[in-house]
Amino acid sequence: MPVYAKPKDIAVPGELLAEGQYAVEGAVFVIDRKVYAKTIGVVEIEKEKGKRKIKVVPLKKKYIPHAGDRVIGKVVDVGVTNWTVDINSPYTAILQASEVLPRPTDAARIDLSSYLSVGDIIVAKVIAFDFSRDPLLTIKERGLGRVTKGTLVEIDPAKVARVIGKKGSMIKLLRDMLGVEIIVGQNGRIIVMSEDRDKESLALLAIKKIEREAHVSGLTDRIKAFLRARLEGSK
Amino acid sequence: MKGEIKLLREDGTRLDGRRLDEVRPFKIEAGVLKNADGSAYIELGNNKIMVAVYGPREVHPKHLALPDRAMLRCRYSMATFSVEERKSPAPSRREIELSKVIREALEPAIFVEEYPRTAIDVFIQVLEADGGTRTASITAASVALADAGIPMRDLVAAIAIGKIEGKLAVDLNGLEDQYGGGDMPIAMMPRLGLITLLQADGVFSPEEVVQGIEMAEKAIKMLYEEQRNALRKKYLEIKEEVLGSE
Numbered sequence: 504m505p506v507y508a509k510p511k512d513i514a515v516p517g518e519l520l521a522e523g524q525y526a527v528e529g530a531v532f533v534i535d536r537k538v539y540a541k542t543i544g545v546v547e548i549e550k551e552k553g554k555r556k557i558k559v560v561p562l563k564k565k566y567i568p569h570a571g572d573r574v575i576g577k578v579v580d581v582g583v584t585n586w587t588v589d590i591n592s593p594y595t596a597i598l599q600a601s602e603v604l605p606r607p608t609d610a611a612r613i614d615l616s617s618y619l620s621v622g623d624i625i626v627a628k629v630i631a632f633d634f635s636r637d638p639l640l641t642i643k644e645r646g647l648g649r650v651t652k653g654t655l656v657e658i659d660p661a662k663v664a665r666v667i668g669k670k671g672s673m674i675k676l677l678r679d680m681l682g683v684e685i686i687v688g689q690n691g692r693i694i695v696m697s698e699d700r701d702k703e704s705l706a707l708l709a710i711k712k713i714e715r716e717a718h719v720s721g722l723t724d725r726i727k728a729f730l731r732a733r734l735e736g737s738k
Numbered sequence: 739m740k741g742e743i744k745l746l747r748e749d750g751t752r753l754d755g756r757r758l759d760e761v762r763p764f765k766i767e768a769g770v771l772k773n774a775d776g777s778a779y780i781e782l783g784n785n786k787i788m789v790a791v792y793g794p795r796e797v798h799p800k801h802l803a804l805p806d807r808a809m810l811r812c813r814y815s816m817a818t819f820s821v822e823e824r825k826s827p828a829p830s831r832r833e834i835e836l837s838k839v840i841r842e843a844l845e846p847a848i849f850v851e852e853y854p855r856t857a858i859d860v861f862i863q864v865l866e867a868d869g870g871t872r873t874a875s876i877t878a879a880s881v882a883l884a885d886a887g888i889p890m891r892d893l894v895a896a897i898a899i900g901k902i903e904g905k906l907a908v909d910l911n912g913l914e915d916q917y918g919g920g921d922m923p924i925a926m927m928p929r930l931g932l933i934t935l936l937q938a939d940g941v942f943s944p945e946e947v948v949q950g951i952e953m954a955e956k957a958i959k960m961l962y963e964e965q966r967n968a969l970r971k972k973y974l975e976i977k978e979e980v981l982g983s984e
Contacts, residue, residue: 513969513970513973513974515893515965515969515970516847516890516891517891517928518929518966519929530889532849534930539929541849541889541890541891542884542887542888542889542890543884543887543970561887562887562973563775563885563886563887564887565793565794565853593793593795593796593853593855594796594855594856595796634854634855635805659887661887715976716976716980718973718977719976719977719981725980
């Protein structure tokens with residue numbers, strides 16, 4: 504049962520990674536016990552209960568909504584009973600009036616644009632999505648709602664996991680070293696907030712660096728060194 | 739008609755100095771455009787082709803969307819300056835046909851069912867044409883699709899087999915295509931060994947078809963390696979830069 508790919512290899516679609524019975528995860532498909540890569544991505548080989556697991560982490564992807572995801576959206580249209588929200592995905596999301604207004608109100612009677620208007624940035628949560636209809640959002644939870652300050656950056660949704668880091672370690676690093684507040688949407692949009700403009704733009708640079716170099720190992724240490732050098736340089 | 743124009747030299751090489759089984763020099767680059775989700779540029783001999791891929795994205799108008807899969811839309815178009823005589827910018831019958839043929843050569847490779855109700859747009863712009871643009875377009879388009887991060891079964895690479903002075907030859911150039919005795923473009927998913935496009939004009943015997951496919955397969959394997967390198971290059975360069983600076 505040979506494994507042809509090495510960990511950290513960059514695989515292209517259709518690349519044969521291994522032959523035999525393996526656990527697989529991520530962007531791979533299996534035909535006749537042959538494991539192939541499905542998208543361009545980084546190969547990872549993990550041990551799981553003594554069995555090897557072949558995994559391909561995509562280097563690029565489009566955001567596909569999942570129930571429970573936190574996303575950052577942009578209001579693109581105000582309807583009679585709902586808002587249409589662009590969530591940087593092939594599927595535009597719907598935010599129903601009932602998910603915004605404090606109590607059951609006759610939405611037809613009030614003007615929804617007094618709550619949210621076109622161009623507003625919101626932090627929202629996906630309630631449901633199953634491909635047959637557009638995803639539904641809510642902002643009726645703590646930490647959700649309209650964003651009034653900060654800077655918005657967009658990265659590839661495939662790199663969101665790296666910006667967050669293992670158990671939030673990367674986010675924590677940025678917060679601790681720069682004292683900035685960061686909201687990460689699963690859809691690749693990130694809001695950085697800080698009183699200090701310089702710290703804010705440094706955080707943006709760091710995020711862009713993470714996106715660019717996510718496939719090279721030793722990322723956390725590199726970001727740490729980068730921030731330290733920049734912070735000392737500005738003193 | 740045949741025999742009037744010599745396409746082979748005394749020593750059996752072709753007018754551009756190639757052997758019968760030799761492909762023109764080629765070069766593929768991935769990620770050349772910033773706005774597109776994925777892009778690729780190919781040079782095959784004198785052919786120069788740029789491909790941009792957008793999507794999967796929302797379909798407009800909405801009623802065109804397919805409920806169970808992504809729709810693949812292809813537009814092959816030749817620049818007005820791509821050929822000697824100015825080509826009218828309006829889509830010609832030929833361009834519309836090639837768009838369809840290229841779409842059908844690419845679609846089997848894509849997991850279209852993973853993105854229902856969306857569209858994947860492939861724009862192919864031929865900057866300079868010299869025979870074999872459809873095959874070069876397919877080769878570049880599959881790189882652009884992979885560069886966009888679209889899930890695929892395999893890359894698709896293509897090459898034309900032709901007949902010059904009664905002999906099978908790989909990768910016809912414009913002249914050979916015009917005066918030769920046949921043209922058979924073949925597109926394959928090389929890893930999986932599946933053919934996604936096989937056209938032919940001219941006369942080929944059954945043996946010649948079999949032999950032609952074998953010749954094409956060899957050329958396609960070479961193109962495939964270049965496709966793979968083009969896709970990985972961008973990421974390997976960053977890796978080298980980062981590790982080199984430490």
